Amino acid sequence: MxxxxxxxxxxxxxxxxxxxMYVSYFPQIINNxxxxxxxxxQPLVACINSSFWCSYAFLQEYKDWPVFIANLPGIIFGLITFLTALH
Known part of the structure; x- marks a missing residue:
């Protein structure tokens, strides 16, 4: 190879x-x-980090779709986990 x-x-x-890694937030969301x-x-920081990686991937001249797709769940599930953890 x-x-x-x-x-x-x-x-x-x-x-x-x-x-x-980001889908593993499901149990925490359910507990919340x-x-x-x-x-x-931690989920808020993951959401922000994923947002930067998605922006980076999308702003490339040749879009880096694997990086974008791999980090998109981090934005979604990180934000959901963050919002449900607020009490």
Whole structure:
């Protein structure tokens, strides 16, 4: 396997792991909705970080869609987790 194929494989795995990381907010969102509030700081920082990465990917001359798609759930689920953690 040459370096280009290795880079593509690593990029795909990293994208999947990024999406899974943000989807893992589901349990915290459910707990928040049931009154067991978590700390809102980490999901807010994740949302802001993901917003910067999505902006970076979108502002490139050739759009970096894998980076954009991998970080979009971070904006959505980070914001939902943050808002539901406020009490």
């Amino acid at each position: 040459n370096n280009s194929k290795k880079a593509i494989l690593v990029g795909r795995i990293a994208s999947i792991m990024s999406i899974l 909705l049931h009154g067991q509030y978590g700390n809102p700081v």
